[in-house]
Structures are given as C-alpha cells and as structure tokens.
Amino acid sequence: MDLIANIPLIGGFLSTVLPFVIVLGIVVFVHEYGHYIVARWCGIRSEVFSIGFGPVIWSRRDRRGTLWQVAALPLGGYVKFLGDSDGSSRADAVTLDHMAPAERAQTFHGASVGRRMLTVLAGPVANFLLTIVVFAAIVMWQGVPTERPTIGEIQVQMAGDRPLLPGDVVLEVNGAPVEGFDTIYRTALDMAKPGPMHFRVERDGSRIDVEAPYAFPALIAGVSPLSPASKAGLRAGDLVLSVNGRPVTAFEDFRQQVMQSLDETLTLEVLRDGSTVTLTVTPTLQDAEDGDGGFEKRPMIGAAGAPLYLPATETPMPWTAVGYGALRMVDVITQSLNGLKHVITGEISADNLQGPLGIAQISGETAQQGFVNFVVLIGVISTAIGMLNLFPIPVLDGGHFMAFLIEAVRGRPPSPAAMQIAMSIGLGLILLLMVFATYNDIMRMMS
Numbered sequence: 508m509d510l511i512a513n514i515p516l517i518g519g520f521l522s523t524v525l526p527f528v529i530v531l532g533i534v535v536f537v538h539e540y541g542h543y544i545v546a547r548w549c550g551i552r553s554e555v556f557s558i559g560f561g562p563v564i565w566s567r568r569d570r571r572g573t574l575w576q577v578a579a580l581p582l583g584g585y586v587k588f589l590g591d592s593d594g595s596s597r598a599d600a601v602t603l604d605h606m607a608p609a610e611r612a613q614t615f616h617g618a619s620v621g622r623r624m625l626t627v628l629a630g631p632v633a634n635f636l637l638t639i640v641v642f643a644a645i646v647m648w649q650g651v652p653t654e655r656p657t658i659g660e661i662q663v664q665m666a667g668d669r670p671l672l673p674g675d676v677v678l679e680v681n682g683a684p685v686e687g688f689d690t691i692y693r694t695a696l697d698m699a700k701p702g703p704m705h706f707r708v709e710r711d712g713s714r715i716d717v718e719a720p721y722a723f724p725a726l727i728a729g730v731s732p733l734s735p736a737s738k739a740g741l742r743a744g745d746l747v748l749s750v751n752g753r754p755v756t757a758f759e760d761f762r763q764q765v766m767q768s769l770d771e772t773l774t775l776e777v778l779r780d781g782s783t784v785t786l787t788v789t790p791t792l793q794d795a796e797d798g799d800g801g802f803e804k805r806p807m808i809g810a811a812g813a814p815l816y817l818p819a820t821e822t823p824m825p826w827t828a829v830g831y832g833a834l835r836m837v838d839v840i841t842q843s844l845n846g847l848k849h850v851i852t853g854e855i856s857a858d859n860l861q862g863p864l865g866i867a868q869i870s871g872e873t874a875q876q877g878f879v880n881f882v883v884l885i886g887v888i889s890t891a892i893g894m895l896n897l898f899p900i901p902v903l904d905g906g907h908f909m910a911f912l913i914e915a916v917r918g919r920p921p922s923p924a925a926m927q928i929a930m931s932i933g934l935g936l937i938l939l940l941m942v943f944a945t946y947n948d949i950m951r952m953m954s
Contacts, residue, residue, distance in 0.1 A: 523867055523868060523870070523871035524867060524871075525871075525874075526867075526870040526871050526873070526874035526881065527866060527867035527870040527871065528581045529870075530866075530870050530881075530884060530885055530888055531581055531582070531583075531866075531888070532558060532581060533637075533885055533889075534634065534637070534885065534888050534889045534892050535558055535581075535583055535584040535892075536558055536584070537633050537634060537636075537637045537889065538584070538630040538631070538633055538634050538889075538892060538893070538896070539556060539557075539558070539584045539585065539586050539630065540556075540633060541629040541630045541631075541632060541633025541634070541636075542586045542626055542627070542629050542630045542633075543556055543573075543586045544629070545625055545626050545629035546586070546588060546615070546626045546629075547571075549618060549622035549625060549626060550612070550613060550618065550622070551588055551589070551613060551614065551615050551618050551622065551626060552571070552572070552573075552588065552589040552613040552614070553571075553573045553586050553587070553588055553589070554572070554573065554574065554587045554588065554589055554591070555573070555574045555576065555585075555586070555587035555594070556573055556574070556575045556576070556584075556586050557576045557577075557578055557584050557585050557586075557587070557594065558576070558577050558578065558581070558584045559577055559578035559579060559580050559581045559582070559583070559584060560578050560579075560580045560582065560583060560584075560585075561578050561579040561580040562578060562579045563576045563577070563578050563579075564576075564577050564578060564579055565577045582863060588614060588615035589610075589613055589614045589615070590602060590603050590606070590611070590614030590615060590616050590617060591614075591615060591616075596615060596907070598616045603616060603617070620911050620914050620915045621915070623907075623911050624908055624911045624912070624915070627904045627907045627908050627911070628904065628908060630893075630896060630904050631892075631893035631894070631896045631897050631904055631905075632893070633893075634889045634890065634892050634893030634896075635836060635889075635890065635893045637885075637886070637889045638832070638835075638836045638839070638886045638887075638889045638890045638893070639829060639832040639833050639836055640832065641832070641882055641883070641885055641886035641889070642831065642832035642835040642836065642883075642886050643825070643828040643829045643831060643832035644828075644832075644882070645879060645882060645883065645886075646823060646827075646828040646831045646832065647822060647823065647825070647828045648879070649820065649879075650820025650821050650822050650823070651820055651821065651823045651827070651831075652687075652688050652818035652819070652820055653818065653819045653820065653821050655676050656676065656677045656685050656686075656687055656688040656690065656691065656818065657674065657675065657676050657677070657688075657818065657819035658671050658672065658673050658674065658675045658676075658677065658708075658816055658817075658818070658819065659673060659817050659818050659819030659820055660673060660816075660817040661673065661815060661816055661817075662726060662744070662813060662814075662815055662816075662817065663724070663726060663744075663746050663778070663815060670717065670719050670720075671706060671708065671717055671719045671816065672710065673819075674710070674819070675706075675708040675709070675710050675717070676708060676709040676710075677691060677706055677707075677708050678707045678708060678709060678714065679706065679707040680694045680704060680705070680706055680707075681694050681698075681704060681705050682705070688818040691704075691722055691816065692722060692723075692814060694722075695721060695722035695723050695814075696723065698721075701721045701723070701724075701756045701757035701759075701760070702721060702756075703718050703719065703720060703721065704718070704719055704720070704721060704722060705717070705718055706718075706719055719816075720815060721756070721757060721815070722814050722815050722816055723757050723758050723759070723812060723814055723815065724746060724755075724756070724757060724758065724815055725746060725747035725748075725755045725756075725757060725758045725760065725761040725812070726744075726745075726746050726747075726758065726812060726813045726814075726815060727741060727742065727743055727744065727745045727746070727747070727810050727811070727812070727813065728743060728811045728812055728813030729743045729810070729811045729813075729876070729880070730742065730743060730809060730810050730811075730876070731809035731810070731811075732868065732869040732872035732873055732876075733809075733865070733868055733869060733872065733951065734807075734808060734809020734810070735788050735789055735790055735791055735807075735808040735809060736788060736808040736809045736810040737809065737872055738788075739775075739786045739787060739788035739789075739808070740786055741775070741777070741786060741788065741808070741810055742779065743813075743876065743877075744779070745777045745778070745779050745784075746777065746778040746779075747761050747775055747776070747777055748776045748777065748778055748783070749775070749776040750764045750765075750773050750774070750775055751764075751773055751774050752774070752776075758812035758813075759812075761812075762812075765790050765806055765807065765808055766790075766805055766806050766807075767806075768790050768806055769790070769806055770789065770790065770791070770792075770806065771789070771790075772787055772788070772789045773787065773788050773789070773790070774786075774787050775787070775788060788808050790806035790807055790808050791806070791807065791808075792804040792805065792806060792807075793805060793806075793807040793809075794849075794854075794855045794856060795807060802849055802854045802855050835886075836886075836890055839886075839887055839890045839891075840890060840894055843890070843891060843894060844894075860940075860943065860944045860947055861944060861947070861948065862941060862943075862944030862945035862946075862947060862948045863941075863944075863945065863948070864945060864948035864949065864952065865944070865947065865948040865951065866888070868948075868952075869884070870884060900933045900936060900937070901926075901929040901930045901932065901933030901934075902930055902933040902934050902937060903933065903937075906929070906933055910926065910929075
C-alpha cells in the first residue's frame with residue numbers, strides 16, 4: 508500500500524478507498540453467497556447476484572440463468588430471487604400470481620417457511636464461517652507456543668552480559684520454576700520494580716544462569732487506526748526510551764505517564780531500527796474499562812504493549828486451529844455486544860460508532876500496518892456484519908427470520924400491512940444509525 512500512497516494527487520485517496528473496497532467486497536460476497544448457495548440447495552432460483560448497487564460495471568449470466576454483476580457503489584450487495592420485486596426480497600405479487608405452480612415453487616416466496624428461514628440465516632452463518640477460517644489461517648501461519656517454554660524471538664536486542672538467546676529452554680525465572688511461557692510474563696508483571704530478570708535455561712545440553720532485561724519494556728505491539736499514536740507516527744516495534752526527557756523503563760511506566768498527562772502534548776524518544784526518532788503525541792480522553800465492569804474516561808494514545816521475549820511456536824493441527832478461530836470469533840462477538848450494551852446505557856459515548864468513512868479510514872491504516880493485520884480486520888468486519896444482520900430488525904436477515912418464525916408458529920404470515928409498517932420502521936432505524944455514524948466520521952475527520 509505504500510506504493511499506492513505515493514502516487515501523486517490520488518495516492519492517499521486510493522490507499523484508503525482500495526483496502527475498504529477489498530474488505531467490504533470480500534465480506535459482502537461471502538454473505539450473499541451464503542444466501543445464494545443455500546437457496547439453490549433449497550430449490551430456490553436466483554435471478555441476480557450483485558456486489559454493490561447502482562450502475563453495473565461488469566456482469567455475466569451463468570448456465571443456471573443467474574446474472575452475476577458488480578455495481579459502482581460498493582456499500583453492500585444482494586441476491587434477487589425469482590418472484591422478488593427487488594433486491595430486498597419483497598414479493599412481486601403480480602408476477603407470482605401469473606406463475607404456474609411448478610415455477611412458483613422455485614421462488615423464494617413459494618418455498619416452504621423452513622427453506623426461507625434457512626436461506627436468510629445462511630448469510631450471517633457464512634460470515635461467521637469466514638471469520639473462523641480467517642483466524643484459523645492466522646493461527647496456522649503464526650503457530651502456537653511449543654509445549655516446552657522455549658525462547659523463539661527477542662524483539663529488540665538490549666544490552667546484557669549473558670543475554671537470553673533464541674532456542675533457550677527456560678527452566679526457572681527469578682528462582683521460580685517455569686511450567687509454561689506465561690510464567691515468565693506473570694513473574695515480570697509481579698515484580699515490585701522493573702529491572703533485570705534472572706533465568707536458568709537449558710542451552711546446548713547445559714544448564715546456565717542468565718541475567719536478561721525486563722520482559723515488558725515500553726515496546727509497542729500495535730497502534731490503533733485513527734488514534735493519536737497513529738497520527739503521531741508511532742509504529743509496532745518501536746521502543747519508547749523517554750517521555751518529555753524522562754527515561755521509561757517499562758510499558759506500565761509509559762502508560763502511567765500518558766495517563767498523568769491529561770491533554771498535554773508529549774515528546775517521545777523512540778528507538779526504531781537501531782536509530783533514535785523523536786515524535787510528539789497528544790493523548791485524548793477515551794472510554795476505558797475501569798476494572799469493575801464499567802467504563803471511565805482516561806487519557807490514551809491508542810498504543811498496545813508487547814513482551815520483549817516471544818515463545819517458540821509450532822504449527823497446530825488444522826482442527827486445533829479451527830478451535831482457536833471459533834474462540835476468537837466468540838470473543839469478538841462478546842466484546843462487540845458488551846460495547847453496544849454500554850453505548851445504549853450511556854456508559855460509553857455513542858461518538859465511538861464508526862460509519863462507512865471511519866471504516867474506510869481504518870481499512871487504509873490497517874493495510875499500512877501489514878498483511879496479517881489486514882486479514883484480521885477482514886475477520887472482525889465479517890463477524891460484525893454477521894452479528895448485525897442477526898438483529899431482529901425488519902429489513903435485516905434477523906427481522907426476516909423473525910417474520911418467518913411467526914409464520915411457522917401461527918400457520919400464516921403476518922399481514923402485509925403489518926409487514927410494511929415494520930419494514931418502514933426498520934429501514935428508518937438503519938438509515939438514522941447510518942446518518943449518525945457518518946456524522947461521527949465527519950466530525951472526527953474535521954477535528
């Protein structure tokens with residue numbers, strides 16, 4: 508993406524829009540394909556499969572008669588089934604009335620209520636499956652820690668007479684036996700004062716004692732898109748040496764100095780690729796968990812810490828990776844629902860809601876941070892789209908499912924008038940949310 512960003516005049520625009528189109532295109536295609544393929548299995552004929560809205564850029568009709576197309580406005584997509592009046596799956600009553608029974612059976616509205624329920628659920632389920640595949644693939648790529656606590660990577664080489672080396676098997680840390688790699692991290696965090704750590708390791712068949720730097724220096728693991736840290740130019744892998752001239756010994760020390768700064772601009776001295784870089788960053792008040800299940804405003808810059816020592820890894824079995832992927836998806840859903848709950852109760856400001864412009868900016872910045880981060884974003888957005896579509900709001904898949912569930916229980920569908928009112932209310936709520944989120948995006952860009 509750096510190459511795109513350097514194109515004169517349009518590079519910055521493309522480096523934001525192109526990643527956004529790629530993310531949304533993949534997520535929307537998978538969602539709509541879920542609807543399409545399950546409908547096909549259920550004997551429902553699809554007339555149009557569209558990615559995007561508006562003027563058609565490309566189209567092709569397959570041997571089943573489905574028109575596959577890409578449209579100019581890449582903000583969604585739809586599958587138009589036989590008998591639908593448009594992409595929202597509203598029935599075309601006139602066309603349906605003139606169909607022969609055999610042809611009507613191939614329409615969405617002529618299918619049994621069970622088949623319609625499966626079809627509308629298939630889109631969100633396809634998004635969740637994409638999320639699991641994405642996170643499982645990342646686990647397969649990055650690996651999982653080996654059973655023996657072995658040093659795999661030292662992210663920044665720091666001074667020391669007898670440092671740890673990749674391949675060292677850690678037996679003890681600060682005199683305590685090491686059962687797993689997380690023991691090293693817990694021991695470091697429990698130290699009363701950051702300082703050298705004492706290790707007993709197995710190296711080349713011998714046991715030796717090593718004194719090595721503290722495991723949690725002010726090393727940056729990642730930077731949140733659109734955050735003060737991102738705007739300041741802070742990057743993953745940077746080691747913060749000082750804040751306003753005061754030396755920093757640990758990431759917790761760095762975090763405390765940021766919290767104490769209020770809205771004061773901070774000057775950071777950073778070690779990057781062996782050279783010292785000076786950056787300035789101004790923290791902003793952001794919603795953060797208070798540790799008691801609530802939230803409070805804290806000065807933050809949007810940077811996360813990283814351990815100095817990373818464990819050696821091994822490639823897991825595919826089913827293990829799928830398990831990791833499923834757990835990660837559940838974690839994203841849980842965090843999203845928890846955040847939404849706190850927005851509704853007023854504990855978190857609704858200003859945190861992102862609209863299309865904000866998501867586009869996040870996509871562009873995430874693409875700049877590397878391929879893995881970009882793929883993670885695809886998984887997160889896919890989870891969000893799947894979860895959002897399950898909400899029981901008319902015009903969303905969850906709303907359609909609820910209407911079909913009512914039909915299954917009562918033996919007849921809700922009245923057309925009731926459905927029209929519900930659809931209008933649902934569409935109004937979605938449009939209001941989009942307008943509000945876009946307003947938030949514009950205000951953030953202006954500020």
